[in-house]
Amino acid sequence: xxxxxxxxxxxxxxxxxxxxxxxVILSPGRINIIGEHIDYNxxxxxxxxxxxxICFAFEKNNTTTANISAIxxxxxxxxxxxxxxxxxxxxxxxxxxxxxxxxxxxxxEVGGFNCSFSSNIPTGSGLSSSAALECGFLYGINxxxxxxxxxxxxxxxxxKAEHWVGVNCGIMDQFSSVMGLENKVIKIDCRTLDxxxxxxxxxxxxLILFDxxxxxxxxxxxYNVRRIECTEGLGILKANFPEINSFRDCTEEQVVSLKSKMxxxxxxxxxxxxxxxxxxxxxxxxxxxxxxxxLGKLMFETHDGLSKDYEVSCEELDYLVDxxxxxxxxxxxxxxxxxxxxxTITLVKKGSEEAIKEKFTKLYKEKFNIDLKIYDVKVxxxxxxxxx
Ligand code: ADP
Ligand code: MG
Numbered sequence: 550x551x552x553x554x555x556x557x558x559x560x561x562x563x564x565x566x567x568x569x570x571x572x573v574i575l576s577p578g579r580i581n582i583i584g585e586h587i588d589y590n591x592x593x594x595x596x597x598x599x600x601x602x603i604c605f606a607f608e609k610n611n612t613t614t615a616n617i618s619a620i621x622x623x624x625x626x627x628x629x630x631x632x633x634x635x636x637x638x639x640x641x642x643x644x645x646x647x648x649x650x651x652x653x654x655x656x657x658e659v660g661g662f663n664c665s666f667s668s669n670i671p672t673g674s675g676l677s678s679s680a681a682l683e684c685g686f687l688y689g690i691n692x693x694x695x696x697x698x699x700x701x702x703x704x705x706x707x708x709k710a711e712h713w714v715g716v717n718c719g720i721m722d723q724f725s726s727v728m729g730l731e732n733k734v735i736k737i738d739c740r741t742l743d744x745x746x747x748x749x750x751x752x753x754x755x756l757i758l759f760d761x762x763x764x765x766x767x768x769x770x771x772y773n774v775r776r777i778e779c780t781e782g783l784g785i786l787k788a789n790f791p792e793i794n795s796f797r798d799c800t801e802e803q804v805v806s807l808k809s810k811m812x813x814x815x816x817x818x819x820x821x822x823x824x825x826x827x828x829x830x831x832x833x834x835x836x837x838x839x840x841x842x843x844l845g846k847l848m849f850e851t852h853d854g855l856s857k858d859y860e861v862s863c864e865e866l867d868y869l870v871d872x873x874x875x876x877x878x879x880x881x882x883x884x885x886x887x888x889x890x891x892x893t894i895t896l897v898k899k900g901s902e903e904a905i906k907e908k909f910t911k912l913y914k915e916k917f918n919i920d921l922k923i924y925d926v927k928v929x930x931x932x933x934x935x936x937x
Contacts, residue, residue, distance in 0.1 A: 551575070554604045554669055555935060561620050562606035562665040570606030570665075572692050573935040576685025577602045578676035579725040580756070580894055580926060581885055582836075582844075583851055584829040586859055588719025588739045590779050591795035592826040595736050595833065596721055597749055598729020600929040603668040603681045607689040612661035617645060620667035630659055636714070644682045647710025652690065655706070659694050671922070673764045675886020679714075680722035681932075683707035688727075688932045700727045701742065703932075717773050729931035736833050740795065749928040752839050754880055754896040759909060760922035761865040764890035771861065772887055775818060782819030785810055796822040817858040824854060845881025845896050849874065852883035852893075861888030865917055869893045872909055879905065892924070 555573060562570040577598040584594035610616070618625040619641050626642045628634060633653075634646040652659055666685070670678040684707045691698045698706070707723035724737055724744075733746040779796075782804075786793050789807055793799055796819070804820045811819065828847045835843035852870045856862035866884040870893055873882035878901040885894040897905050906923050913921040 550669065551600065551602055551604070554602065554667060555937075558604040558620065558665055558667045559606050561618065561667070562608075562663070565618055565665060566608065566610075566616070566663040568608060568663070570608050572607040572689055573937075574605040574607065574685050574689040574692070574932065575602045575935050576605065576681040576688065576932040577726055577729060577929055578670035578678055578681050579722060579729065580676070580758070580928075581721065581725075582734055582894070583832045583847060583883075584721075584825060585851060585855055585883070585885070586775065586861065586887075587796070587822055587825050587829070588721035588737075589717070589776055590783075590822045590826070591740045591797050592822065593736055593738055593829040594721045595734050595747075595829055595836075596725035596729075597734040597928040598725055598931045599676070599926040601670040601676060601924070601926065603666055603670060603678065603685050604935075605664060605666040605685050605689050607693055608663050609693050610661045610663050614661045615649070616661075616663045617642070618665040620665055630661055640714075641682070643714045644679055644710060645686050647713040648683050648687045648690070648706065650713060651706040651709050652687075652696075657694075657696050657698075659690055659696075662690070662693055664689065671760065671924070673891065674758075674760050674922075675884075675891030676758075676924075677722040677726060677886070679711060679716075680707060680726045683710045684723055684726045684932050688934075692934060700931075703727050716769055717776055725931070727932050729929065731930050732928050734836070734928065736829070740797070747833060747836055750836065750839060751844075751896060752841050753899045754841050754845075755899055755902050756926055757895050757897050757902060757906070758885070758892040758924040758926060759869050759895060760892045760924065761863075761869060761890055762919050762922050763863065763865050765863055768887055768889045771889065775859065775861070778815050778818045779822055782811060782815045782822070785815070786819065797826050799823045814860075817860075821854045821858040825851060841880055841896065845879075848881035848883045848894070848896070855884055855888060859888075863889050865890070865913075865919070866893060868916060869909065869913065872912060876905060
């Protein structure tokens with residue numbers, strides 16, 4: 550499937566710019582097995598890059614302008630790389646402008662170039678097409694102009710670009726897009742950026758993403774509110790327990806003991822963060838032992854916390870997880886990504902995949918009159934240069 554995308558992108562480039570692209574970059578989306586909404590809470594996450602990608606074609610053009618075409622949107626933009634860039638109404642260009650701004654802030658000088666890109670990562674479904682966009686774009690510029698930026702720094706610059714666009718995200722999305730490896734999940738310590746790879750071995754279960762096909766507009770505003778609520782919760786914890794620096798140092802009991810000093814919302818957000826950080830550690834141990842029953846149970850618990858305590862779920866996602874819970878052949882399921890829509894990540898017993906897909910599709914349509922979308926994903930390599 551990705552070969553078709555690569556051909557489409559390079560053919561477009563050739564037609565548009567009358568020249569053969571000399572750098573082709575592949576930048577993946579990501580899944581997250583567990584550890585949701587804690588990348589910005591000093592927690593651990595367990596993501597992996599997947600075989601859904603944005604493909605970029607690049608070539609230097611010896612001018613000072615970047616000519617960029619978003620093939621899927623049938624839109625193009627021209628940016629003067631010597632000028633300070635500002636946010637634009639064409640939202641997709643902002644992720645790229647954000648990257649150019651980061652380069653400028655870090656003192657890198659780049660010249661003009663031509664670029665076209667196209668994607669098979671669904672957007673806004675929680676697979677982080679935005680991180681793939683930032684990281685693939687930066688990777689290509691780094692290659693063209695020999696800037697020598699290290700992969701980790703590309704992830705950090707991608708994250709800053711996304712902040713500039715207006716989403717105050719943690720490091721997980723960009724990190725997994727850049728650092729992913731085939732058949733490996735990455736446990737990332739979001740405080741230190743230490744990371745370890747673990748085998749993505751789900752034994753006799755398959756990973757399936759069920760896309761609710763909804764995106765409630767609450768997403769960005771509530772995301773930023775959660776960050777504020779967590780900061781408030783942590784502030785209260787720190788004030789009462791001097792040994793605490795972050796949610797990682799807290800016990801559930803400590804949070805519970807301060808219930809009366811917090812608003813109900815701040816209390817529940819804090820409790821979720823502390824519990825979820827512990828769940829990632831348990832999930833890693835379970836994965837290493839091939840104990841998928843424990844991993845699945847933890848995923849269901851995460852969903853429960855995201856829905857009731859962190860309040861970032863929605864009716865459609867809760868319904869999909871409830872359907873999963875009722876099936877013996879489904880061992881775990883939860884909403885993945887920021888919430889308020891997007892996908893659930895679900896572990897289905899091998900051999901039962903098609904029957905479950907059919908059943909969920911039918912029931913979901915009956916309940917919401919919405920077509921469920923389904924993605925089979927393979928754990929794959931991070932952002933890389935394509936050499937054919
Ligand atoms: P997610 O990262 O979960 O997919 P976001 O809302 O963070 O969702 O990012 C999606 C945005 O990224 C899109 O609205 C668009 O601006 C940009 N984007 C992603 N993929 C493409 C693409 N193929 N072409 C143009 N813009 C894209
Ligand atoms: Mg995104």
